[in-house]
Amino acid sequence: MICNLLPDFNEIWQKTLHWEPTKSQLEQWEKLYQEIISANCKINLTRITEPKDFWEKHLWDSLAGIDTKIIDIKSSLKGIDIGTGAGFPGIPVATIYPNLQVTLLDSKIKKIKLINLILDKLKFINCKTLIGRSETIGQIKKYRETYDLALIRAVGTPSVCTEYALPLLKIGGIAVLYRGHWHDKDKLTLKSTVEKLGGKIISIKNVETPLTKSIRTFIYIKKISTTSQKFPRQIGIPNRNPL
Template identity: 85%
Template sequence: MPSDSLPIFNQIWRETLHWEPTKSQLEQWEKLYQEIILVNRKINLTRITKPKDFWEKHLWDSLAGIDAKIIDIKSCSKVIDIGTGAGFPGIPVATIYPHLQVTLLDSKIKKIKCIDFILDKLKFNNCQTLIARSETIGQMKEYRETYDLVLIRAVGTPSVCTEYALPLLKIGGIAVLYRGYWHDEDKLTLKSALEKLGGKIISIKNIETPLTQSIRNFIYIKKISTTSLKFPRQIGIPTQNPL
Protein backbone atom coordinates (compact mmCIF):
# COMPACT_ATOMS: atom_id res chain seq x y z
CA MET A 1 0.00 0.00 0.00
CA PRO A 2 1.34 3.47 -0.88
CA SER A 3 1.98 5.92 1.94
CA ASP A 4 0.07 9.13 2.45
CA SER A 5 1.07 11.87 0.02
CA LEU A 6 3.49 14.64 0.83
CA PRO A 7 1.97 18.03 1.68
CA ILE A 8 2.52 20.77 -0.91
CA PHE A 9 2.74 23.85 1.35
CA ASN A 10 3.33 26.34 -1.48
CA GLN A 11 2.48 29.26 0.78
CA ILE A 12 5.10 28.16 3.31
CA TRP A 13 7.71 27.85 0.57
CA ARG A 14 6.92 31.41 -0.52
CA GLU A 15 6.87 32.86 2.99
CA THR A 16 10.04 31.17 4.26
CA LEU A 17 12.30 30.71 1.22
CA HIS A 18 10.62 33.18 -1.20
CA TRP A 19 10.23 30.51 -3.84
CA GLU A 20 7.93 27.64 -4.68
CA PRO A 21 8.41 24.34 -6.49
CA THR A 22 6.92 23.64 -9.91
CA LYS A 23 4.31 20.96 -10.53
CA SER A 24 7.01 18.75 -12.05
CA GLN A 25 9.27 19.15 -9.01
CA LEU A 26 6.42 18.33 -6.66
CA GLU A 27 5.71 15.18 -8.66
CA GLN A 28 9.38 14.17 -8.49
CA TRP A 29 9.41 14.62 -4.73
CA GLU A 30 6.23 12.60 -4.33
CA LYS A 31 7.75 9.72 -6.31
CA LEU A 32 10.96 10.04 -4.31
CA TYR A 33 9.06 9.90 -1.04
CA GLN A 34 7.04 6.83 -2.04
CA GLU A 35 10.16 4.98 -3.22
CA ILE A 36 12.07 5.79 -0.04
CA ILE A 37 9.15 4.56 2.08
CA LEU A 38 9.10 1.28 0.13
CA VAL A 39 12.86 0.78 0.37
CA ASN A 40 12.77 1.75 4.04
CA ARG A 41 10.79 -1.40 4.80
CA LYS A 42 13.85 -3.47 3.85
CA ILE A 43 16.72 -1.22 4.94
CA ASN A 44 16.71 1.68 7.36
CA LEU A 45 17.46 4.57 5.01
CA THR A 46 15.81 7.18 7.22
CA ARG A 47 13.83 7.35 10.45
CA ILE A 48 11.93 10.37 9.09
CA THR A 49 8.98 8.81 7.28
CA LYS A 50 5.78 10.68 8.15
CA PRO A 51 4.73 13.02 5.31
CA LYS A 52 4.97 16.31 7.22
CA ASP A 53 8.21 15.31 8.92
CA PHE A 54 9.71 14.24 5.61
CA TRP A 55 8.64 17.53 3.99
CA GLU A 56 10.15 19.68 6.76
CA LYS A 57 13.25 17.72 7.77
CA HIS A 58 14.29 16.47 4.35
CA LEU A 59 12.87 18.71 1.61
CA TRP A 60 12.49 22.12 3.25
CA ASP A 61 15.63 21.73 5.37
CA SER A 62 17.74 20.67 2.38
CA LEU A 63 16.75 23.74 0.36
CA ALA A 64 16.84 26.21 3.25
CA GLY A 65 20.62 25.84 3.19
CA ILE A 66 20.91 27.05 -0.41
CA ASP A 67 20.78 30.82 0.04
CA ALA A 68 21.07 32.69 -3.27
CA LYS A 69 22.33 35.80 -1.45
CA ILE A 70 25.36 33.84 -0.25
CA ILE A 71 25.88 31.17 -2.94
CA ASP A 72 26.04 32.04 -6.63
CA ILE A 73 24.35 28.77 -7.50
CA LYS A 74 24.15 29.57 -11.23
CA SER A 75 27.95 29.61 -11.47
CA CYS A 76 28.28 26.27 -9.66
CA SER A 77 28.50 23.03 -11.59
CA LYS A 78 29.93 20.31 -9.35
CA VAL A 79 28.42 19.62 -5.93
CA ILE A 80 29.13 16.91 -3.38
CA ASP A 81 26.86 15.88 -0.50
CA ILE A 82 29.07 14.32 2.19
CA GLY A 83 27.38 11.61 4.27
CA THR A 84 24.24 11.76 2.16
CA GLY A 85 22.38 8.96 4.01
CA ALA A 86 19.02 8.71 2.23
CA GLY A 87 20.07 11.35 -0.31
CA PHE A 88 19.64 14.59 1.61
CA PRO A 89 20.31 17.42 1.07
CA GLY A 90 21.74 16.38 -2.33
CA ILE A 91 18.67 15.04 -4.13
CA PRO A 92 16.33 18.01 -3.43
CA VAL A 93 19.11 20.39 -4.50
CA ALA A 94 19.60 18.40 -7.72
CA THR A 95 15.85 18.54 -8.36
CA ILE A 96 15.67 22.32 -8.13
CA TYR A 97 18.94 23.01 -9.97
CA PRO A 98 19.15 20.59 -12.93
CA HIS A 99 22.35 22.25 -14.24
CA LEU A 100 24.26 20.89 -11.24
CA GLN A 101 26.09 17.57 -11.21
CA VAL A 102 25.53 16.30 -7.68
CA THR A 103 27.63 13.53 -6.13
CA LEU A 104 26.03 11.71 -3.21
CA LEU A 105 28.82 10.39 -0.99
CA ASP A 106 28.39 7.79 1.73
CA SER A 107 30.50 4.95 3.08
CA LYS A 108 27.52 2.65 3.67
CA ILE A 109 27.25 0.31 0.68
CA LYS A 110 23.68 -0.81 1.34
CA LYS A 111 22.40 2.76 1.49
CA ILE A 112 24.14 3.79 -1.72
CA LYS A 113 22.82 0.72 -3.55
CA CYS A 114 19.29 1.68 -2.49
CA ILE A 115 19.83 5.27 -3.61
CA ASP A 116 21.19 4.02 -6.97
CA PHE A 117 18.01 2.00 -7.46
CA ILE A 118 15.81 5.01 -6.66
CA LEU A 119 17.81 7.44 -8.84
CA ASP A 120 17.64 5.05 -11.77
CA LYS A 121 13.94 4.40 -11.37
CA LEU A 122 13.06 8.09 -11.09
CA LYS A 123 15.50 9.23 -13.82
CA PHE A 124 17.52 11.63 -11.65
CA ASN A 125 20.10 12.13 -14.38
CA ASN A 126 22.17 14.82 -12.66
CA CYS A 127 22.93 12.72 -9.56
CA GLN A 128 25.63 10.13 -9.12
CA THR A 129 26.69 8.16 -6.08
CA LEU A 130 30.07 7.40 -4.58
CA ILE A 131 30.84 4.77 -1.95
CA ALA A 132 33.84 6.07 -0.01
CA ARG A 133 35.04 7.99 3.00
CA SER A 134 35.70 11.70 2.63
CA GLU A 135 39.14 11.20 4.27
CA THR A 136 40.03 8.90 1.36
CA ILE A 137 38.70 10.87 -1.61
CA GLY A 138 40.03 14.10 -0.14
CA GLN A 139 43.52 12.79 -0.91
CA MET A 140 42.68 11.61 -4.46
CA LYS A 141 43.50 13.83 -7.46
CA GLU A 142 40.22 13.18 -9.25
CA TYR A 143 38.22 14.57 -6.31
CA ARG A 144 40.51 16.94 -4.41
CA GLU A 145 39.75 20.64 -5.01
CA THR A 146 37.24 19.87 -7.79
CA TYR A 147 33.88 20.91 -6.27
CA ASP A 148 32.20 24.31 -6.35
CA LEU A 149 29.86 23.49 -3.48
CA VAL A 150 30.05 21.01 -0.59
CA LEU A 151 26.97 20.17 1.49
CA ILE A 152 27.41 18.38 4.80
CA ARG A 153 24.61 17.60 7.25
CA ALA A 154 24.58 15.70 10.54
CA VAL A 155 28.03 14.19 10.08
CA GLY A 156 30.14 15.45 12.99
CA THR A 157 31.35 18.48 14.89
CA PRO A 158 31.89 21.69 12.85
CA SER A 159 35.68 21.30 12.79
CA VAL A 160 35.40 17.65 11.70
CA CYS A 161 32.96 18.62 8.94
CA THR A 162 35.33 21.26 7.62
CA GLU A 163 38.26 18.84 7.55
CA TYR A 164 36.11 16.58 5.39
CA ALA A 165 34.82 19.40 3.19
CA LEU A 166 37.64 21.89 2.54
CA PRO A 167 40.07 19.54 0.73
CA LEU A 168 37.32 18.77 -1.81
CA LEU A 169 36.50 22.43 -2.55
CA LYS A 170 37.99 24.55 -5.30
CA ILE A 171 39.46 27.86 -4.16
CA GLY A 172 36.50 30.23 -4.10
CA GLY A 173 34.07 27.37 -3.51
CA ILE A 174 31.65 27.25 -0.59
CA ALA A 175 30.86 24.60 2.02
CA VAL A 176 27.49 24.64 3.78
CA LEU A 177 27.36 23.08 7.24
CA TYR A 178 23.81 22.14 8.23
CA ARG A 179 23.59 22.32 12.00
CA GLY A 180 20.99 21.94 14.71
CA TYR A 181 22.86 23.35 17.68
CA TRP A 182 25.32 26.20 17.25
CA HIS A 183 27.09 28.03 20.07
CA ASP A 184 29.68 30.79 20.38
CA GLU A 185 32.37 28.27 21.32
CA ASP A 186 31.61 26.36 18.09
CA LYS A 187 32.50 29.48 16.13
CA LEU A 188 35.81 29.85 17.96
CA THR A 189 36.90 26.24 17.42
CA LEU A 190 35.75 26.35 13.80
CA LYS A 191 37.75 29.52 13.09
CA SER A 192 40.83 27.85 14.54
CA ALA A 193 40.35 24.79 12.29
CA LEU A 194 39.74 26.95 9.22
CA GLU A 195 43.05 28.76 9.69
CA LYS A 196 44.74 25.39 9.10
CA LEU A 197 42.43 24.33 6.25
CA GLY A 198 42.36 27.50 4.13
CA GLY A 199 38.82 28.69 4.70
CA LYS A 200 36.84 31.43 6.37
CA ILE A 201 33.29 31.80 7.65
CA ILE A 202 31.40 34.20 5.35
CA SER A 203 27.93 33.92 6.89
CA ILE A 204 25.95 32.20 9.64
CA LYS A 205 22.21 31.95 9.16
CA ASN A 206 19.73 30.68 11.70
CA ILE A 207 16.16 30.09 10.71
CA GLU A 208 13.08 28.66 12.39
CA THR A 209 11.61 25.56 10.80
CA PRO A 210 8.06 26.21 9.58
CA LEU A 211 6.18 23.30 11.18
CA THR A 212 7.97 22.43 14.43
CA GLN A 213 9.51 25.87 15.12
CA SER A 214 12.94 24.44 15.88
CA ILE A 215 16.10 26.38 15.05
CA ARG A 216 18.30 25.39 12.12
CA ASN A 217 21.73 26.89 11.59
CA PHE A 218 23.61 27.09 8.32
CA ILE A 219 27.30 27.98 8.36
CA TYR A 220 28.75 29.15 5.05
CA ILE A 221 32.50 28.71 4.59
CA LYS A 222 34.49 30.00 1.64
CA LYS A 223 37.74 28.38 0.59
CA ILE A 224 40.31 31.15 0.27
CA SER A 225 43.57 29.21 -0.13
CA THR A 226 44.84 25.74 -0.99
CA THR A 227 44.41 23.16 1.76
CA SER A 228 47.63 21.58 3.01
CA LEU A 229 48.17 18.01 1.83
CA LYS A 230 48.24 17.04 5.51
CA PHE A 231 44.44 17.24 5.36
CA PRO A 232 42.21 15.35 5.51
CA ARG A 233 44.02 13.09 7.93
CA GLN A 234 43.58 9.32 7.86
CA ILE A 235 40.24 7.66 8.49
CA GLY A 236 39.03 8.13 12.06
CA ILE A 237 41.62 10.71 13.10
CA PRO A 238 39.49 13.82 12.45
CA THR A 239 36.80 12.54 14.82
CA GLN A 240 39.25 11.19 17.42
CA ASN A 241 41.41 14.30 17.42
CA PRO A 242 39.49 17.30 16.00
CA LEU A 243 41.43 20.33 14.81
Protein backbone atom coordinates in the same frame (compact mmCIF):
# COMPACT_ATOMS: atom_id res chain seq x y z
CA MET B 1 -1.37 7.39 -10.97
CA ILE B 2 0.52 8.22 -7.77
CA CYS B 3 -1.55 9.11 -4.71
CA ASN B 4 0.01 12.22 -3.20
CA LEU B 5 1.05 11.77 0.40
CA LEU B 6 3.37 14.75 0.85
CA PRO B 7 1.88 18.17 1.61
CA ASP B 8 2.52 20.96 -0.92
CA PHE B 9 2.81 23.79 1.63
CA ASN B 10 3.28 26.35 -1.17
CA GLU B 11 2.41 29.23 1.15
CA ILE B 12 5.09 28.12 3.59
CA TRP B 13 7.69 27.85 0.82
CA GLN B 14 6.85 31.40 -0.20
CA LYS B 15 6.78 32.79 3.32
CA THR B 16 10.03 31.17 4.49
CA LEU B 17 12.20 30.84 1.36
CA HIS B 18 10.39 33.31 -0.97
CA TRP B 19 10.04 30.63 -3.61
CA GLU B 20 7.87 27.61 -4.36
CA PRO B 21 8.46 24.39 -6.28
CA THR B 22 6.89 23.71 -9.65
CA LYS B 23 4.28 21.02 -10.20
CA SER B 24 6.95 18.85 -11.83
CA GLN B 25 9.27 19.22 -8.86
CA LEU B 26 6.48 18.36 -6.42
CA GLU B 27 5.71 15.24 -8.45
CA GLN B 28 9.37 14.25 -8.41
CA TRP B 29 9.54 14.64 -4.63
CA GLU B 30 6.38 12.59 -4.19
CA LYS B 31 7.93 9.77 -6.21
CA LEU B 32 11.15 10.12 -4.23
CA TYR B 33 9.28 9.93 -0.94
CA GLN B 34 7.35 6.82 -1.92
CA GLU B 35 10.47 5.11 -3.26
CA ILE B 36 12.36 5.84 -0.03
CA ILE B 37 9.49 4.56 2.11
CA SER B 38 9.44 1.38 0.01
CA ALA B 39 13.22 0.99 0.23
CA ASN B 40 13.03 1.42 4.01
CA CYS B 41 11.48 -2.04 4.15
CA LYS B 42 14.82 -3.44 2.98
CA ILE B 43 17.27 -1.15 4.77
CA ASN B 44 16.91 1.74 7.19
CA LEU B 45 17.57 4.70 4.89
CA THR B 46 15.86 7.20 7.19
CA ARG B 47 13.91 7.29 10.44
CA ILE B 48 11.95 10.29 9.13
CA THR B 49 8.99 8.72 7.36
CA GLU B 50 5.82 10.65 8.29
CA PRO B 51 4.84 12.96 5.39
CA LYS B 52 5.01 16.26 7.31
CA ASP B 53 8.27 15.28 9.02
CA PHE B 54 9.75 14.23 5.69
CA TRP B 55 8.69 17.53 4.12
CA GLU B 56 10.22 19.65 6.87
CA LYS B 57 13.32 17.68 7.85
CA HIS B 58 14.34 16.46 4.41
CA LEU B 59 12.88 18.74 1.72
CA TRP B 60 12.52 22.13 3.39
CA ASP B 61 15.67 21.72 5.48
CA SER B 62 17.75 20.70 2.45
CA LEU B 63 16.75 23.79 0.48
CA ALA B 64 16.85 26.24 3.37
CA GLY B 65 20.63 25.83 3.38
CA ILE B 66 21.01 27.09 -0.19
CA ASP B 67 21.32 30.85 0.15
CA THR B 68 21.54 32.18 -3.41
CA LYS B 69 22.96 35.47 -2.14
CA ILE B 70 26.04 33.46 -1.11
CA ILE B 71 25.97 30.57 -3.61
CA ASP B 72 25.67 31.34 -7.33
CA ILE B 73 24.10 28.32 -9.07
CA LYS B 74 23.27 30.08 -12.33
CA SER B 75 26.14 28.39 -14.19
CA SER B 76 27.09 24.72 -14.38
CA LEU B 77 28.67 23.68 -11.08
CA LYS B 78 29.82 20.51 -9.36
CA GLY B 79 28.54 19.75 -5.88
CA ILE B 80 29.09 16.98 -3.36
CA ASP B 81 26.80 15.84 -0.54
CA ILE B 82 29.08 14.33 2.11
CA GLY B 83 27.49 11.53 4.16
CA THR B 84 24.33 11.69 2.08
CA GLY B 85 22.47 8.87 3.86
CA ALA B 86 19.11 8.66 2.10
CA GLY B 87 20.13 11.38 -0.37
CA PHE B 88 19.68 14.56 1.66
CA PRO B 89 20.31 17.40 1.17
CA GLY B 90 21.77 16.46 -2.24
CA ILE B 91 18.73 15.12 -4.10
CA PRO B 92 16.30 17.98 -3.30
CA VAL B 93 18.99 20.52 -4.19
CA ALA B 94 19.67 18.72 -7.48
CA THR B 95 15.92 18.75 -8.23
CA ILE B 96 15.72 22.51 -7.96
CA TYR B 97 19.05 23.31 -9.64
CA PRO B 98 19.45 21.23 -12.82
CA ASN B 99 22.73 23.04 -13.65
CA LEU B 100 24.28 21.58 -10.51
CA GLN B 101 25.89 18.14 -10.92
CA VAL B 102 25.61 16.52 -7.48
CA THR B 103 27.72 13.63 -6.21
CA LEU B 104 26.12 11.76 -3.30
CA LEU B 105 28.93 10.42 -1.11
CA ASP B 106 28.43 7.76 1.54
CA SER B 107 30.50 4.90 2.94
CA LYS B 108 27.55 2.49 3.32
CA ILE B 109 27.41 0.31 0.21
CA LYS B 110 23.87 -0.99 0.77
CA LYS B 111 22.48 2.54 1.04
CA ILE B 112 24.25 3.70 -2.11
CA LYS B 113 22.99 0.68 -4.06
CA LEU B 114 19.40 1.52 -3.12
CA ILE B 115 19.91 5.20 -3.91
CA ASN B 116 21.28 4.21 -7.33
CA LEU B 117 18.10 2.25 -8.03
CA ILE B 118 15.96 5.23 -7.01
CA LEU B 119 17.99 7.70 -9.07
CA ASP B 120 17.74 5.46 -12.12
CA LYS B 121 14.02 4.85 -11.70
CA LEU B 122 13.20 8.53 -11.21
CA LYS B 123 15.67 9.70 -13.88
CA PHE B 124 17.67 12.09 -11.72
CA ILE B 125 20.21 12.80 -14.46
CA ASN B 126 22.25 15.38 -12.53
CA CYS B 127 22.91 13.08 -9.56
CA LYS B 128 25.47 10.32 -9.22
CA THR B 129 26.81 8.36 -6.27
CA LEU B 130 30.22 7.67 -4.80
CA ILE B 131 31.07 5.04 -2.18
CA GLY B 132 33.80 5.88 0.30
CA ARG B 133 34.91 7.70 3.41
CA SER B 134 35.53 11.41 3.02
CA GLU B 135 38.97 11.01 4.65
CA THR B 136 39.96 8.73 1.76
CA ILE B 137 38.09 10.49 -1.05
CA GLY B 138 39.60 13.83 -0.05
CA GLN B 139 43.10 12.48 -0.71
CA ILE B 140 42.33 11.14 -4.20
CA LYS B 141 43.47 13.48 -6.99
CA LYS B 142 40.33 12.83 -9.05
CA TYR B 143 38.14 14.32 -6.31
CA ARG B 144 40.39 16.63 -4.33
CA GLU B 145 39.77 20.35 -4.92
CA THR B 146 37.22 19.44 -7.62
CA TYR B 147 33.89 20.74 -6.31
CA ASP B 148 32.28 24.17 -6.27
CA LEU B 149 29.85 23.31 -3.47
CA ALA B 150 30.02 20.89 -0.55
CA LEU B 151 26.96 20.10 1.57
CA ILE B 152 27.36 18.25 4.85
CA ARG B 153 24.65 17.45 7.38
CA ALA B 154 24.57 15.42 10.61
CA VAL B 155 28.00 13.89 10.07
CA GLY B 156 30.06 15.22 12.98
CA THR B 157 31.10 18.34 14.87
CA PRO B 158 31.56 21.56 12.86
CA SER B 159 35.36 21.12 12.94
CA VAL B 160 35.13 17.53 11.72
CA CYS B 161 32.69 18.47 8.96
CA THR B 162 35.02 21.25 7.82
CA GLU B 163 37.97 18.87 7.61
CA TYR B 164 35.87 16.53 5.46
CA ALA B 165 34.59 19.27 3.17
CA LEU B 166 37.32 21.81 2.45
CA PRO B 167 39.89 19.45 0.83
CA LEU B 168 37.22 18.58 -1.75
CA LEU B 169 36.52 22.21 -2.71
CA LYS B 170 38.11 24.31 -5.42
CA ILE B 171 39.47 27.68 -4.34
CA GLY B 172 36.42 29.91 -4.31
CA GLY B 173 34.10 27.00 -3.52
CA ILE B 174 31.56 27.10 -0.70
CA ALA B 175 30.91 24.54 2.04
CA VAL B 176 27.53 24.58 3.79
CA LEU B 177 27.42 23.00 7.23
CA TYR B 178 23.89 22.07 8.30
CA ARG B 179 23.65 22.26 12.10
CA GLY B 180 20.87 21.65 14.60
CA HIS B 181 22.61 23.35 17.52
CA TRP B 182 25.05 26.23 17.52
CA HIS B 183 26.49 28.55 20.14
CA ASP B 184 28.39 31.79 19.50
CA LYS B 185 31.37 30.44 21.46
CA ASP B 186 31.65 27.61 18.91
CA LYS B 187 32.59 30.16 16.26
CA LEU B 188 36.01 30.79 17.81
CA THR B 189 36.91 27.09 17.74
CA LEU B 190 35.63 26.65 14.20
CA LYS B 191 37.41 29.80 12.96
CA SER B 192 40.77 28.30 13.93
CA THR B 193 39.96 25.03 12.16
CA VAL B 194 38.74 26.78 9.03
CA GLU B 195 41.92 28.85 8.77
CA LYS B 196 44.12 25.72 9.06
CA LEU B 197 42.22 24.20 6.13
CA GLY B 198 42.43 27.23 3.85
CA GLY B 199 38.95 28.61 4.42
CA LYS B 200 37.06 31.57 5.81
CA ILE B 201 33.67 31.71 7.53
CA ILE B 202 31.60 34.10 5.44
CA SER B 203 28.17 33.77 7.03
CA ILE B 204 26.25 32.03 9.82
CA LYS B 205 22.49 31.96 9.39
CA ASN B 206 19.95 30.88 12.01
CA VAL B 207 16.44 30.02 10.83
CA GLU B 208 13.30 28.65 12.47
CA THR B 209 11.79 25.54 10.96
CA PRO B 210 8.23 26.20 9.77
CA LEU B 211 6.38 23.31 11.44
CA THR B 212 8.24 22.29 14.60
CA LYS B 213 9.64 25.79 15.29
CA SER B 214 13.13 24.52 16.08
CA ILE B 215 16.32 26.40 15.21
CA ARG B 216 18.51 25.40 12.28
CA THR B 217 21.93 26.92 11.70
CA PHE B 218 23.71 27.05 8.36
CA ILE B 219 27.41 27.86 8.32
CA TYR B 220 28.91 29.05 5.03
CA ILE B 221 32.66 28.60 4.55
CA LYS B 222 34.58 29.81 1.51
CA LYS B 223 37.75 28.10 0.32
CA ILE B 224 40.32 30.90 -0.11
CA SER B 225 43.59 28.97 -0.38
CA THR B 226 44.86 25.46 -1.08
CA THR B 227 44.35 22.94 1.73
CA SER B 228 47.51 21.29 3.05
CA GLN B 229 48.03 17.74 1.77
CA LYS B 230 48.01 16.46 5.35
CA PHE B 231 44.24 17.07 5.44
CA PRO B 232 41.95 15.26 5.66
CA ARG B 233 43.75 13.03 8.10
CA GLN B 234 43.40 9.23 8.09
CA ILE B 235 40.07 7.50 8.75
CA GLY B 236 38.79 8.09 12.27
CA ILE B 237 41.37 10.67 13.30
CA PRO B 238 39.26 13.79 12.62
CA ASN B 239 36.53 12.43 14.93
CA ARG B 240 38.92 11.27 17.64
CA ASN B 241 41.07 14.36 17.55
CA PRO B 242 39.23 17.36 16.02
CA LEU B 243 41.38 20.28 14.87
